[in-house]
Amino acid sequence: MNKKNKSLALGFGILGIIIMILPFFAGPYARIIGRAVISYMILALSWDILIRSGQLSFGLAGLFGLGGYISVILTANFGIPGLLSIVLAGVIVGIVAAVIGAAVLRLRGMYFAITTMAFGEIFKIIMHNWKSVSGGPNGKILQGALFQGDSNLGYALMLILALLVILLSEYFKRSRYHFALTAIRDNEVTAKSGGINIYTTLVFTFVVTSMVQGIAGAANSQLIGFVSPESSFNANYTLIPLAMALLGGMYGTWGPVVGAVLLGVLGEFLKLYIPYGHLVVYGLIIILVLLFMPQGIVGLIKRYLFVDTGNDPLPEEKSATKKELSENE
Amino acid sequence: MNRKGISLMLILLMAASMIFAQGGQDSDTIKFGGVWPLGDITGEQASKAAQVAVDEINANGGLLGKQVELIVIDSEFNPEKGAAAIERLATIDKVDFFVGVVSSGVHLGQIPTLKTYKKITMITGAASHLAEEAIGADQEWYFHLHPWDYNQGASYVEGWNAIAEKYSEISIGRWFLAYEEGAFGSASFEATKALFSDMEIDGEPFLSAAAGGGDYSAVLQRAKAYDPDVFIWAGYDADALPLLEQSKAIDFDPALFVGAPPGWPADFGESKLAEDVTLYGLWAPSLNEISEVSAKFYNGFIAKTGTEPATYFAPLGYAAIQIIAQAVEEAGTMDQDAIIAELKKIQYESPTGEVISFGPSNIISNQGIRNQKILQWQNGVQQVIWPFEQATSEPKYPFTPWSQR
Numbered sequence: 001m002n003k004k005n006k007s008l009a010l011g012f013g014i015l016g017i018i019i020m021i022l023p024f025f026a027g028p029y030a031r032i033i034g035r036a037v038i039s040y041m042i043l044a045l046s047w048d049i050l051i052r053s054g055q056l057s058f059g060l061a062g063l064f065g066l067g068g069y070i071s072v073i074l075t076a077n078f079g080i081p082g083l084l085s086i087v088l089a090g091v092i093v094g095i096v097a098a099v100i101g102a103a104v105l106r107l108r109g110m111y112f113a114i115t116t117m118a119f120g121e122i123f124k125i126i127m128h129n130w131k132s133v134s135g136g137p138n139g140k141i142l143q144g145a146l147f148q149g150d151s152n153l154g155y156a157l158m159l160i161l162a163l164l165v166i167l168l169s170e171y172f173k174r175s176r177y178h179f180a181l182t183a184i185r186d187n188e189v190t191a192k193s194g195g196i197n198i199y200t201t202l203v204f205t206f207v208v209t210s211m212v213q214g215i216a217g218a219a220n221s222q223l224i225g226f227v228s229p230e231s232s233f234n235a236n237y238t239l240i241p242l243a244m245a246l247l248g249g250m251y252g253t254w255g256p257v258v259g260a261v262l263l264g265v266l267g268e269f270l271k272l273y274i275p276y277g278h279l280v281v282y283g284l285i286i287i288l289v290l291l292f293m294p295q296g297i298v299g300l301i302k303r304y305l306f307v308d309t310g311n312d313p314l315p316e317e318k319s320a321t322k323k324e325l326s327e328n329e
Numbered sequence: 330m331n332r333k334g335i336s337l338m339l340i341l342l343m344a345a346s347m348i349f350a351q352g353g354q355d356s357d358t359i360k361f362g363g364v365w366p367l368g369d370i371t372g373e374q375a376s377k378a379a380q381v382a383v384d385e386i387n388a389n390g391g392l393l394g395k396q397v398e399l400i401v402i403d404s405e406f407n408p409e410k411g412a413a414a415i416e417r418l419a420t421i422d423k424v425d426f427f428v429g430v431v432s433s434g435v436h437l438g439q440i441p442t443l444k445t446y447k448k449i450t451m452i453t454g455a456a457s458h459l460a461e462e463a464i465g466a467d468q469e470w471y472f473h474l475h476p477w478d479y480n481q482g483a484s485y486v487e488g489w490n491a492i493a494e495k496y497s498e499i500s501i502g503r504w505f506l507a508y509e510e511g512a513f514g515s516a517s518f519e520a521t522k523a524l525f526s527d528m529e530i531d532g533e534p535f536l537s538a539a540a541g542g543g544d545y546s547a548v549l550q551r552a553k554a555y556d557p558d559v560f561i562w563a564g565y566d567a568d569a570l571p572l573l574e575q576s577k578a579i580d581f582d583p584a585l586f587v588g589a590p591p592g593w594p595a596d597f598g599e600s601k602l603a604e605d606v607t608l609y610g611l612w613a614p615s616l617n618e619i620s621e622v623s624a625k626f627y628n629g630f631i632a633k634t635g636t637e638p639a640t641y642f643a644p645l646g647y648a649a650i651q652i653i654a655q656a657v658e659e660a661g662t663m664d665q666d667a668i669i670a671e672l673k674k675i676q677y678e679s680p681t682g683e684v685i686s687f688g689p690s691n692i693i694s695n696q697g698i699r700n701q702k703i704l705q706w707q708n709g710v711q712q713v714i715w716p717f718e719q720a721t722s723e724p725k726y727p728f729t730p731w732s733q734r
Contacts (some may be wrong), residue, residue, distance in 0.1 A: 224437075
């Protein structure tokens with residue numbers, strides 16, 4: 001990376017840290033909005049990790065809602081502490097995803113996308129009818145929200161989760177999974193001939209991203225203190241993260257992060273200043289950005305602000321190259 | 330970093346600071362903070378009706394010599410956003426009163442925040458008893474206008490029994506409930522089975538047009554074969570016309586055809602299919618004939634928005650502001666305890682055709698309206714057929730056969 005790119009990356013890093021920390025000093029309102037934005041950011045990132053393999057998932061709301069329900073049921077019915085229930089919800093959603101993934105990841109493209117779309121409805125119907133456990137149509141409330149509703153702690157929890165998911169996304173970007181997922185997306189036959197176990201890679205990625213979605217849903221439900229079929233499995237938890245990832249730019253960590261912050265903050269801004277027309281303006285902005293910025297905002301920033309250094313190798317590529325060189329020597 | 334990069338960052342920081350900026354408090358203004366879902370007709374009309382009330386108050390000199398302001402924030406039907414809106418109204422806009430809410434889910438998300446600030450709150454929606462449990466007892470600042478779900482159920486039983494008693498030709502012994510398979514419809518079916526347990530009840534779910542469905546043929550055929558005295562469908566406004574179309578197609582015309590969606594499609598009454606359809610609600614334009622307050626509200630709403638109020642959440646939004654304003658005037662001060670004391674004594678003649686006062690419900694101390702009304706579309710107009718003291722028409726019975734329309 002050249003000097004200009006380094007200073008730009010540093011500048012954006014500092015800006016990102018300021019934006020992430022800002023809600024701690026901007027009052028409870030900013031923290032709750034920040035919490036909501038981070039929930040969507042986590043979903044957008046997890047969706048992006050899977051789409052790097054070319055598998056388009058519409059199951060975000062289903063897994064998010066399932067995580068929320070499991071966590072609240074564990075706390076309300078079995079007295080398991082909130083934080084522990086979030087972890088357990090992630091594990092259980094991971095197990096469910098492994099079972100489902102083993103079946104649905106034999107499907108590709110449109111068939112996989114449509115099948116995942118059904119997750120939300122299936123889990124919703126189960127929770128809706130399993131009245132003795134889930135509370136049925138009325139949902140379930142906790143005696144008290146996690147941290148007794150303390151917005152600082154709530155925001156801090158979501159921020160920590162977001163940082164962990166950013167690290168996870170970077171791991172998928174910088175490790176051998178990056179090459180495996182990209183190869184699967186580009187050409188499965190070539191990927192297979194290159195020694196990649198496509199099915200195992202996809203199931204593993206699906207399980208990991210589903211766990212992330214389940215944990216996000218569990219944390220969200222613990223922080224608001226209740227679950228209900230209509231709010232927990234709301235389609236917005238699928239559609240908004242997708243819009244965020246598309247707006248920010250796909251196939252990387254920073255696109256979904258930037259898209260979530262911009263769309264989340266912009267949505268709130270429009271809502272306050274154009275109360276009755278904000279949804280129209282919001283939709284219009286998304287359409288215009290997608291039409292004229294197909295690479296997303298991060299793609300645009302890279303194009304106009306950063307100096308194109310050609311094919312800067314990734315860290316793993318660098319180490320691989322070094323290894324090859326030393327072997328040749 | 331180059332100039333473009335610095336400019337971009339400055340723009341982002343400016344945008345963030347504008348959103349989270351602290352609003353200045355103007356002591357010469359009394360502020361109401363309203364939270365409704367503005368993308369939905371219920372919230373949109375409730376908030377606009379609340380503004381009609383604020384404009385009326387200001388036109389009459391304001392409250393305690395001060396102008397009144399209404400700040401509305403969209404809940405987006407999202408519990409977290411609904412709670413954030415309360416935080417903003419309390420900490421940045423520094424409102425004196427909270428009003429609003431459609432949706433129990435959103436309200437459940439708001440309750441912890443409302444309990445933090447304990448400002449006088451007048452709730453226009455949220456029927457779920459879970460919300461009442463979450464609020465709990467001894468929250469004297471909390472006033473709930475909309476009937477709770479059990480209040481609504483009890484009023485349906487009372488209403489239908491009264492109608493059957495008064496009009497001996499009307500039979501209500503055999504019921505069939507077609508319900509959308511989501512939370513709303515299923516809960517309605519469970520509640521109906523429990524409430525009308527001494528009658529014959531059957532039912533079947535359908536996929537609502539609002540959720541991508543819209544084919545009611547199976548459930549209507551089942552209902553026709555069951556031959557009920559009363560056929561009720563609990564779905565959404567999107568189901569209303571196609572469900573009637575399909576009923577006509579299979580010639581299913583039960584003696585009482587009742588719809589129980591939260592809202593109706595615009596201009597539903599203009600369709601010939603609407604004739605004789607019975608429904609539940611808190612208000613109808615026909616109440617203008619018997620209530621001056623209703624007529625005043627109705628005309629004010631049309632003058633301000635250019636549209637007719639199509640949902641009872643509109644008069645509830647209007648009433649929420651007027652009730653608090655009346656209590657402030659009676660108290661003669663902005664002292665919260667004094668206003669609560671006046672609210673507890675209030676007898677507010679509302680646009681819904683009844684005098685609203687507050688008293689204990691199962692848990693809370695300040696419950697307002699307890700009864701839903703039973704209405705019927707007659708010649709394109711929603712007429713009140715029960716309670717009889719607010720009735721604007723007699724029930725039309727039985728349902729006019731499709732062949733005669």
